[in-house]
Amino acid sequence: MNYRFDYTLDDAARIGAAIGGALMAGDVVALSGDLGAGKTTLARAMLKARGLAGEAPSPTFAIVQPYAPPEVDLPIAHVDLYRIEDERELIELGLDDYLYDGALLIEWPERLGEGGWPEALLLAISGDGDARVLTAVVPPAWGARWPL
Template sequence: MHRVTIPTDDRMRALGRALAAELRAGDLVLLSGGLGAGKTTLTRGLGEGLDVRGAVTSPTFVIARVHPSLSGGPALVHVDAYRLTGLDDMEDLDLDVSLPESVVVVEWGEGKVEDLSEDRLEVRIERSAEEGDEVRTVTLIPYGERWQTGALAEVAAAAAV
């Protein structure tokens, strides 16, 4: 587990770009945090780092958006699971089909999509309790063999600069 303090939206996108450098096809990333915590902002940075087509915006009303790579890398599948009740609803999205060739990022996925892969990265974002404060604490929690490389320590260190 790695924890980093992120003071601004720009730094949150930078964290996403740094994390994207470590992602590859087949990776599952679960984002959790309250409304306005920065989940979509982090995903924008992931999209920039993965060099995908299209503006990364919240998929709340469409549930999932696919952003193809512009440079031959994996596509980014961005899912908002807020209105979904569990893995049965997620199966309708065919994420298990997309996962091997894409990076799948699921907002609000905790308790719903963990069974898609034993190897996953959970990213928990907590806002400061101070009104108007943009400071967030981001915790990166790796699960499975895939994430035992030590790369997350480097991502967290780079984001803390």
């Protein structure tokens, strides 16, 4: 199913919290959009929904920022692929390992190339300023628990 939402930055916390609350082990959420679109803002709201009390740093330089209990109630890796130049570099990240008991939040998923996860929840953000558009491609695995 495809969904389209107009929202403001004030709505981002509510949207991210709803999606984050529905996350389960094995889930991949792919966040795409231009620089400054709000990908990290949504990811932070998802992490907060899972119990993260502090500020989640952007994983731009670390590439993978893992979170584990008791910091959150579900292990989650927040991934930023912006600096990945060759999809062969992805093998070294071991992203599949996070899916055994946790979830992945991936910014810049287009850097995955032909790889990736066919059952990923795809969230594309467009717009600028305070007015944004979120387009969600919801796979069958999310059908009954899609919160929006």
